[in-house]
Amino acid sequence: MSIQMNEVYKAFGDVxxxxxxxxxxxxxxxxVVLGRSGSGKSVMLKHIVGLLLPDKGNVWVDGQQxxxxxxxxxxxxxxxxxYVFQFAALFDSMSxxxxxxxxxxxxxxxxxxxxxxxxxxxxxxxxLEGLSDRFPAELSGGQKKRAGIARAIAIRPKxxxxxxxxxxxxxxxxxVIDRLILRMNRELGVTGVVITHDMExxxxxxxxxxxxxxxxxxxxxxxxxxxxxxxxVVKGFVEGRPELLENxx
Amino acid sequence: MxxxxxxxxxxxxxxxxxxxxxxxxxxxxxxxxxxxxxxVDVWGRLLLQQMAKIGLDxxxxxxxxxxxxxxxxxxxASYTFTGAVPLYFVGVLVGKTMMLELGPVxxxxxxxxxxxxxxxxxxGTMRVTEQIDALExxxxxxxxxxxxxxxxxxxxxxxxxxxLAIAVGIGSGWLTALQLLDMSTPEFVRGLTLFFEPFDVxxxxxxxxxxxxxxxxxxCLFGFHTRGGAxxxxxxxxxxxxxxxxxxxxxxxxxxxxxx
Ligand SMILES: Nc1ncnc2c1ncn2[C@@H]1O[C@H](COP(=O)(O)OP(=O)(O)OP(=O)(O)O)[C@@H](O)[C@H]1O
Ligand SMILES: [Mg+2]
Numbered sequence: 001m002s003i004q005m006n007e008v009y010k011a012f013g014d015v016x017x018x019x020x021x022x023x024x025x026x027x028x029x030x031x032v033v034l035g036r037s038g039s040g041k042s043v044m045l046k047h048i049v050g051l052l053l054p055d056k057g058n059v060w061v062d063g064q065q066x067x068x069x070x071x072x073x074x075x076x077x078x079x080x081x082x083y084v085f086q087f088a089a090l091f092d093s094m095s096x097x098x099x100x101x102x103x104x105x106x107x108x109x110x111x112x113x114x115x116x117x118x119x120x121x122x123x124x125x126x127x128l129e130g131l132s133d134r135f136p137a138e139l140s141g142g143q144k145k146r147a148g149i150a151r152a153i154a155i156r157p158k159x160x161x162x163x164x165x166x167x168x169x170x171x172x173x174x175x176v177i178d179r180l181i182l183r184m185n186r187e188l189g190v191t192g193v194v195i196t197h198d199m200e201x202x203x204x205x206x207x208x209x210x211x212x213x214x215x216x217x218x219x220x221x222x223x224x225x226x227x228x229x230x231x232x233v234v235k236g237f238v239e240g241r242p243e244l245l246e247n248x249x
Numbered sequence: 250m251x252x253x254x255x256x257x258x259x260x261x262x263x264x265x266x267x268x269x270x271x272x273x274x275x276x277x278x279x280x281x282x283x284x285x286x287x288x289v290d291v292w293g294r295l296l297l298q299q300m301a302k303i304g305l306d307x308x309x310x311x312x313x314x315x316x317x318x319x320x321x322x323x324x325x326a327s328y329t330f331t332g333a334v335p336l337y338f339v340g341v342l343v344g345k346t347m348m349l350e351l352g353p354v355x356x357x358x359x360x361x362x363x364x365x366x367x368x369x370x371x372x373g374t375m376r377v378t379e380q381i382d383a384l385e386x387x388x389x390x391x392x393x394x395x396x397x398x399x400x401x402x403x404x405x406x407x408x409x410x411x412x413l414a415i416a417v418g419i420g421s422g423w424l425t426a427l428q429l430l431d432m433s434t435p436e437f438v439r440g441l442t443l444f445f446e447p448f449d450v451x452x453x454x455x456x457x458x459x460x461x462x463x464x465x466x467x468x469c470l471f472g473f474h475t476r477g478g479a480x481x482x483x484x485x486x487x488x489x490x491x492x493x494x495x496x497x498x499x500x501x502x503x504x505x506x507x508x509x
Contacts, residue, residue: 046382049385049386050385051382051385051386071390075388075390076388078385078386078387078388079388081386083383083386085379085382085383087378087379089378089379089380089382089383090380090383091375091380091383091384092374092378092380102387102389103387103388106387106388106389108290151387155387
């Protein structure tokens with residue numbers, strides 16, 4: 001099991017976000033996580049890289065338990081994980097190229113030229129060729145998002161965690177990013193977790209789809225299983241019909 | 250009734266607890282900062298940049314303050330001494346005051362506004378926009394990357410800027426004495442050297458170093474613990490300036506009590 005969350009609980013003060021959330025991501029699959037705004041999807045994803053630690057329960061990644069990991073090992077593990085932040089989180093004192101090259105530089109295995117080439121390659125993959133000298137403040141929202149994706153894939157990670165990679169993009173760019181996610185998965189064997197609200201993207205990239213609801217996992221199955229689900233909460237969310245949700249809960 | 254009588258005490262109590270918690274967090278961040286010295290590969294190449302930003306960029310404001318302080322000290326000394334004390338004592342007063350007190354403290358206060366606010370705002374923004382989380386996921390230890398280079402730069406550059414301010418202040422005091430007080434250069438220099446002790450320099454150096462440490466660590470502390478968007482960044486910035494200015498004054502008194 002490559003990524004595993006067991007009965008994870010997490011609260012911020014009185015706000016209980018995760019209440020016994022469990023998830024297993026198989027090696028080499030792309031797992032989509034759905035859930036309403038504020039349901040705790042980003043909080044869940046942050047547990048996988050140890051940005052947040054569970055109050056109770058545990059998280060395993062690549063055979064290691066995150067909360068027991070000494071700092072040094074945690075940082076080594078993080079070099080295998082690419083994280084696409086919901087709001088890009090680009091370093092605004094650095095150019096786009098420097099942002100994308102940050103992870104590679106840290107690994108100290110690459111020459112300046114190799115880093116430059118890899119950065120250019122990744123920017124091309126997300127459709128940002130020619131913008132490498134811009135600063136984040138000079139990019140549009142969608143461009144920032146894509147620069148964030150380029151930064152995450154630059155280190156050729158074994159795991160990629162995408163927090164709403166296509167939210168706010170036009171349909172065409174969205175399709176490009178969805179294809180990129182598929183390509184990372186098919187060609188580089190990346191194991192992925194994709195958070196999204198967008199059902200079209202979910203069906204396009206997901207090998208399996210899960211839904212987070214009330215701090216727990218409400219659904220887990222293939223896209224076909226999702227289409228034919230009879231659970232009102234899940235069906236109501238997927239089809240955008242609040243009345244189903246009310247009846248079910 | 251009792252509640253109303255006790256209210257001020259419970260406010261004081263809560264403030265005291267908050268203060269203790271703040272000092273605890275500061276201690277933890279400071280300890281982590283020193284532990285981060287081992288990540289030279291992370292902070293090494295950022296140090297020069299921070300020294301330029303914290304040191305060089307602060308020179309104009311420090312010099313500006315020093316020039317006017319020197320002028321005022323010189324004139325006030327002669328005004329105070331009129332007739333009763335020989336005029337060369339103007340040199341004593343300008344030199345001693347600049348070196349022991351006003352050079353380090355005024356520079357420290359000016360830099361707590363400039364450097365402390367800048368650090369808190371920059372790191373605070375990085376916190377609320379998840380840039381610090383991004384550093385973490387890219388395997389850069391944030392304290393080594395953000396805090397350590399700033400703290401080291403503060404420790405190194407505050408004394409340099411302060412030394413410059415002291416020199417400029419004494420210089421402007423001397424020029425004032427020449428131009429407005431009819432003093433001669435030998436007279437002024439006689440006063441300057443009369444009670445000079447090498448310890449004066451050490452004392453100024455200790456003050457400036459400690460101020461640099463306090464201003465940068467407090468700026469980083471408030472930046473790191475920023476919450477809640479632009480408003481949160483504003484709050485941390487203000488608090489960083491207020492707390493570091495107060496700490497400078499307290500430290501100043503502390504050194505006077507323990508070292509003089
Ligand atoms: N650092 C934090 N401190 C306090 N509360 C937090 C923190 N992070 C998240 N929360 C709370 O946890 C809940 C879930 O937040 P989260 O960001 O995971 O939602 P989400 O499912 O990603 O929503 P969206 O789809 O809008 O991004 C929210 O109620 C939020 O206020
Ligand atoms: Mg989110």
